Amino acid sequence: MTALARRALLRGDLRGRRTPLRPPWALAEADFAERCDGCRACVRACPEGILAAGWSGVPEVDFGRGACTFCGACAAACTRGALRRGRGLPWAARARITETCLALRGIACGACVDACERGALRLRPVRGGVAVPRLDPGSCDGCGACVAPCPAGAVEVRERTEEAGA
Ligand code: SF4
Ligand code: SF4
Ligand code: SF4
Structure with missing residues (x-):
């Protein structure tokens, strides 16, 4: 991810939108931004099709497409350690x-x-x-x-x- 995208990511997007909901088991936003390289492996792995690349290429959840079953496929597909299953609850x-x-x-x-x-x-x-x-x-x-x-x-x-x- 570019430095610009990372800075924008950390403060929400350039239009002032709140930081989107990241996939389950995502690290805290700053750590997530450091780890995620926008490979979209999690997006492709989600059987429910609820993950999408946001404006900066970073994955976010789109519940307009369906619900999360907490199957863990997204976390299993992440080779960068940005989604870490086993840290407890998938999210707050x-x-x-x-x-x-x-x-x-x-x-x-x-x-x-x-x-x-x-x-x-x-x-x-x-x-x-x-x-x-x-x-x-x-x-x-x-x-x-x-x-x-x-x-x-x-x-x-x-x-x-x-x-x-x-
Ligand atoms: S836990 Fe499963 S359903 Fe939920 S976002 Fe990840 S891959 Fe999709
Ligand atoms: S589904 Fe109906 S009751 Fe529920 S939040 Fe939407 S408008 Fe309100
Ligand atoms: S568990 Fe929460 S997010 Fe899921 S359908 Fe019920 S109210 Fe909505």
Whole structure:
């Protein structure tokens, strides 16, 4: 990776976007940037097709294509040590419902709840209104299955540490 790409990577992209979600078991962003050479072996290895090279050629997760099964194929394919399975949990990523959620705007929905096999999303009744989705962060593993089904693009999956500072 070029020095320019690495600097941009470390501060998000040039348009000020947040640092994208890296593949599971990725090292912390600075270490990941040092290790990853943009070979795309992980992208090719992912059977779900949810990894893509970002603008700088560095892989990121696109949950618009599907969910992560945590199969480990991406980490196994990485010969640079940028993805290290066995370091514990694959990531600290968790889902978050954003303000564009239809239910929060009074339109009945729940597609994200139906998509979550872990039961991390539940519809909470609202007196006089439509039920709204609520996340149990302790049950969510950041698989992203709830992202693509959302008709409003209202579900984000981010690293929890980043969310805390958002
Ligand atoms: S763990 Fe498997 S499904 Fe998830 S990003 Fe890696 S290769 Fe794809
Ligand atoms: S699928 Fe999207 S719009 Fe529907 S309840 Fe979930 S977050 Fe809201
Ligand atoms: S990321 Fe996965 S576990 Fe978390 S709420 Fe969405 S579907 Fe459920």
